[in-house]
Amino acid sequence: MSLLSVKNLRVTFETETGPVQAVRGVSFSLGRERLGIVGESGSGKTMTGRAVLRLIRPPGRIEADEMRFDGIDLMAASEGQMRALRGQRIAMVMQDPKYSLNPVMTVGQQLTEGLRQRDRLGKADAVKRALAALEAVQIRDPERVMTAYPHELSGGMGQRVMIAMMLIPEPDLLIADEPTSALDVTVQAEVLSILDALVRDRGMGLIFISHDLRLVARFCDRVLVMYKGRVVEELAASDLMAAQHPYTRGLLNCLPRIGGSRGPLPGLDRSADWAV
């Protein structure tokens, strides 16, 4: 049985000049696997991720024929039920840890806050759980990091703390929205391998949202390619190089590669009918 199934998801924003559809009929289902959603800015990939958590603010509107998570109808769930799901069973990691961590609280306070309030753990137990979570994301001296403020951490460290924080409630589904684009390439590789291990060891479902086609192809099992709010192609990551759709091919070809030709990079032709 699939963990998450989404049928004909639409996200519409009411603007002065009439409704604008950010997501136009996206369908997919996810088991305990790694699903990549790739697209350029404005393709609706972030909106798709947020819509699953129903985190779209008015004037945005979410519609779907079906959006079901582990037997729960997400479209019919009350706001209270959604709050119980968010963070506990479906977690989300954002692009930039700088904006997702509270700057005036230490990492330790932020990590233990949920444990103490939601799970009613004692202080010692909460700290123990938090330390374990930091170790799980391969932070070398978790005691020091616990007492640090977010601005004292590097980008890679902050992103790992974010992931640790999201993983403490042991969610079934993790939505990672560009979790590594603010990081250096060498750190990026480390964070990805941590995510990878977590998916494998805990049997978690993962939605990995990124603009980087090659990264997603290497890291995920399946890839959805989005353009202008639609899924233009869905394929197994291993078949990416054999992608058929001109948009996917265009995205692959427009990247420079080491040792490649120095002629002009092929541009993306947006004039075909799929681009409408």
Next chain:
Amino acid sequence: MSLIEVDNLSVTYSAKGRAVRAVQEVSLSVAHGESYGLVGESGSGKSTILRAICGLAPVSGGSIRIGGEEVPTPRGKRFASRVQMVFQDPYASLHPRHTIDSILSEPLAIHGMGDSDALVRRALSDVGLPANFRFRYPHQLSGGQRQRVAIARALMLAPPILLLDEPTSALDASVQAEVLNLLNRLRAERNLTFLMVSHDLAVIDHMCDRVLVMQHGRAVEELTRDALARAEMTTAYARSLFDASADRMLGAL
């Protein structure tokens, strides 16, 4: 003779009473018409070198020469007409309350050049923007279009040297390809000399003849394009950077 010569450059900031050595004794030289790359991760000091050349970062040691002459401090108008820079974030480098027209005509006004009307029109068409963008504001443009405006602005004074500070890292892959193609075309047409900074080894490889790998404010290794393509690096750090670049990751698939 080298057009840009940087000799033992050091840049030291004082932040919160603590001296931060952003660049330590880095030397490089770029020949006329060459395209030279600086690559490294955040905090490696690669952007600081560009800012130091432009007088936007405090030089604490070493020397910078353009065309054999020591650069003056403050840099002044003559320097401005020889060296210009394109910044990383096209959303932050254009004045939000100026139209594209006033952004592009400002350098002409500063240097007292006439006929800005025709020059602005030409500049827009040179970077592939339609003429009717002229009186729009930056927020009405997409990221790639803004970066084109920033490139047009840098070229208004027809400088022989362009410093490029991660000019495409804020852009989508397809837009990046367009901007890189534009830069290469302009370089060929105007015989420009590039000094380009990027964290992306593949972009640097595509654009540059030689590349300097940097780490923690120091120069690690200088590579020619051929050596890079054949993975003939001698230092461990340059190799780890090479291995970690997304391009290689796909190759390992």
Next chain:
Amino acid sequence: MGALRAWLADPNPGSRRQARLGQWWLGWLRLRRNPLAMSGLLIVGALLLIAALAPWIAPHDPVTQDLSRRLLPPGTPGNWLGTDDFGRDILSRILYGARITLYIVSLVALTAPVLGLLMGTVAGYFGGWVDSVLMRITDIFLAFPRLILALALVAVLGPGIENAVLAIALTAWPPYARVARAETLTVRNSDYIAAVRLQGAGVARIIAGHVVPMCLPSVIIRVTLDMAGVILIAAGLGFLGLGVQPPMPEWGLMISSGRKYLFEQWWVSTMPGLAIFIVSLGFNLLGDGLRDVLDPKSAPK
């Protein structure tokens, strides 16, 4: 008319002049869509009109006394807003007072923000010791209660309306300097300022052409909020005999002179008070609307 409108609204203007006029036109359209700002504009426009036409629309001479008709209540035929303690018609005095109020307000609004902007942007842009010196001067001005400082200045300069304006302007600029400095600090390290420095622009050009436009909206808001305060300080100075001299019909002076009769003849103070209230409201509403118009981001895409 239709052709002119089309020319102004052309999204692809052909010349700079057309583009600039088009900007003004768009700004006007945006302002017109905002009913609050339009009512503000209406009030300020009415004030201008009244000030210009006061001699023709006022039913009585504002300074002629008639002790037989003193302290008549509002609604008396011939004196619709009543009369004051010297039997002068309050309506006429308010209409004439619009001239003095407008004079004071516009002079202060032209001088204090300019001085504040200059001090604030220079301090913020240069930083270091320039910033320290200019900001300590600002602090000294801020440390005194405004009225006391204005009093001291007028006492030195001598009473009179020009000196009162000067005193008010000299006490009103520090908040603008503070606001402008704060904005400048956020702007000065931005890439677009670095870019214009790289083009070889001088300091004056950078500050006037690139920093000031970013500070203007918050300063304009401050100015419109301060207008009521300016009218009241002018009144305070007048009351103490250091500003506008009696029998000139200045609104603040009229409020002060009605203080003695506040309980029995409330209208003597209330009527000019209402005038100040309406005009302050007008400036506030207009200022709010202007801020939106000045921000090109609020324009439709």
